[in-house]
Amino acid sequence: MADELKLLNNIRSLRVATRDFPLAFLEMVLQKVRLVISERREQELSRKKVQDEHNERVEKLRLLLLEKGIDPAELVTSTADDEKPVKARPPRTPRYKYRSENGKTRTWTGQGRMPKAIAEQLAAGKSLDDFLI
8 A cells, every 4th residue: 555655655656657548548547536525635634623613612611610610730730640659569488499590599589480491390200399498
């Protein structure tokens, strides 16, 4: 789809692509493109009209609030002020100690996926209690 649009945007590519088509066909395509463009203009005008009407109503309400002595900012509740700050939880202390496949001593908190080295040794008959620190 993007390639077709690039073709329409480049005059030289468009000339090459339309060279083999008869003039009557190209005029028919031009008429359809003009129709699509006019429909699109109408849609844009309609959308702009709706947006302008909305903005006008918002402005009327803002002026009415100010006239009654109400600041529009008072109506907007800030969620940042109401929320409690999130406490960062402390890192978990390791509960298990094991040797990895390359011989390094490593630890595991018991959270998340079980390390492969522990899983293999459990399958071989060891108990998880054997790895406790």
